[in-house]
Amino acid sequence: xxxxxxxxxEMAIQDIGTVVAKRQTSAVDNxxxxxxxxxxxxxxxxxxxxxxxxxxxxxxxxxxxAGYTCAFALFALSINVILGGVGExxxxxxxxxxxxxxxxxxxxxxxxxPFEVAVLIGLVLSxxxxxxxxxxxxxxxxxxxxxxxxxxxxVAMVAANNLDDLTGGPLGLxxxxxxxxxxxxxxxxxxxxxxxxxxxxxxxxxxxxxRRSPFxxxxxxxxxxxxxxxxxxxxVARIRLKAFMLSAPLAALAGALSVPYTQIVTPEVxxxxxxxxxxxxxxxxxxxLVIGPVIGAAMFTLIPQVLNLDPNVRILVFSSIIILIxxxxxxxxxxxxxxxxxxxxxxxxxxxxx
Numbered sequence: 331x332x333x334x335x336x337x338x339x340e341m342a343i344q345d346i347g348t349v350v351a352k353r354q355t356s357a358v359d360n361x362x363x364x365x366x367x368x369x370x371x372x373x374x375x376x377x378x379x380x381x382x383x384x385x386x387x388x389x390x391x392x393x394x395x396a397g398y399t400c401a402f403a404l405f406a407l408s409i410n411v412i413l414g415g416v417g418e419x420x421x422x423x424x425x426x427x428x429x430x431x432x433x434x435x436x437x438x439x440x441x442x443x444p445f446e447v448a449v450l451i452g453l454v455l456s457x458x459x460x461x462x463x464x465x466x467x468x469x470x471x472x473x474x475x476x477x478x479x480x481x482x483x484x485v486a487m488v489a490a491n492n493l494d495d496l497t498g499g500p501l502g503l504x505x506x507x508x509x510x511x512x513x514x515x516x517x518x519x520x521x522x523x524x525x526x527x528x529x530x531x532x533x534x535x536x537x538x539x540x541r542r543s544p545f546x547x548x549x550x551x552x553x554x555x556x557x558x559x560x561x562x563x564x565x566v567a568r569i570r571l572k573a574f575m576l577s578a579p580l581a582a583l584a585g586a587l588s589v590p591y592t593q594i595v596t597p598e599v600x601x602x603x604x605x606x607x608x609x610x611x612x613x614x615x616x617x618x619l620v621i622g623p624v625i626g627a628a629m630f631t632l633i634p635q636v637l638n639l640d641p642n643v644r645i646l647v648f649s650s651i652i653i654l655i656x657x658x659x660x661x662x663x664x665x666x667x668x669x670x671x672x673x674x675x676x677x678x679x680x681x682x683x684x
Contacts, residue, residue, distance in 0.1 A: 380527045390519040397523035398591040399631040400530040405584035406611040406623030407533060411577035414617035416570050417553040421605050422479025423581050425486050426456045428599040430582030435503040435595040445509050449586040453579040460578035464571045483600050490597035502596030509590045516590040526587050537620050549573055613652055
């Protein structure tokens with residue numbers, strides 16, 4: 331009798347375990363479905379917002395500036411691939427920004443290539459150079475990697491200043507033919523904004539997919555603890571190099587898309603000041619959030635124009651903001667928003683209990 335009772339108990343426990351497992355699986359499926367629905371809504375809202383802004387604003391300066399903001403936000407995203415992905419500070423990221431800018435300028439101005447073909451060549455060159463540079467520099471970590479990558483930008487700037495026949499020397503390259511992608515003329519402010527905003531949205535969706543992939547999980551493990559990641563079989567050097575090569579074409583594309591706005595490419599595109607601006611955007615918006623750099627870019631670029639801030643005052647204001655954020659919310663505005671949401675959420679729950 332006791333034996334039958336024991337068997338019945340085991341069967342009951344197994345049934346309970348099966349029910350719990352099914353409920354957990356159902357909950358996971360429901361969460362995944364809910365997340366997918368939310369993301370579809372976000373994308374639809376983003377597309378609607380892009381279209382509404384592009385077609386409703388008639389001021390050419392504002393629309394063109396918004397397009398350039400999208401282009402530079404793409405550069406900030408490329409920085410965040412390294413900073414938020416593997417935990418390194420890529421001070422030399424402007425090197426790939428310059429490769430993209432000069433690739434487009436030389437391709438159009440010197441070789442007479444269409445803009446899209448020149449951009450594609452710049453992207454390929456950026457990946458090749460990233461593979462070469464990354465193989466050498468990624469053996470270093472921390473400040474050593476940052477300093478060496480910074481030094482390479484100085485080499486690139488000296489080369490651009492002295493290769494007059496190719497880069498135009500200190501004066502740079504200008505006087506380009508009409509810039510367009512197929513039938514779309516990027517000289518038109520609305521077309522320029524819609525194109526850069528669409529590319530930025532596509533890049534964000536791509537980076538979200540990368541972050542959720544096994545490669546993204548490997549990057550996260552390397553960022554948190556490379557020694558522990560190596561101990562469980564992650565090829566840390568390979569992951570770091572892949573992340574570096576992934577960030578390069580994003581930066582190069584940003585550099586190429588800035589050409590229709592600036593209409594000139596000088597050796598200053600290799601200036602580390604561009605990287606510092608991108609880093610400020612990442613830190614302002616939050617490195618742990620994929621769209622954090624985009625939020626930072628919008629604030630960093632549009633607010634000074636709206637408030638008509640002097641460039642020196644802008645640096646002072648944003649430097650002060652960054653210092654405060656690093657002191658109280660190292661995760662940027664994203665961390666502040668999460669903290670406020672949790673605080674007010676708990677307060678609401680307490681009020682509900684009362």
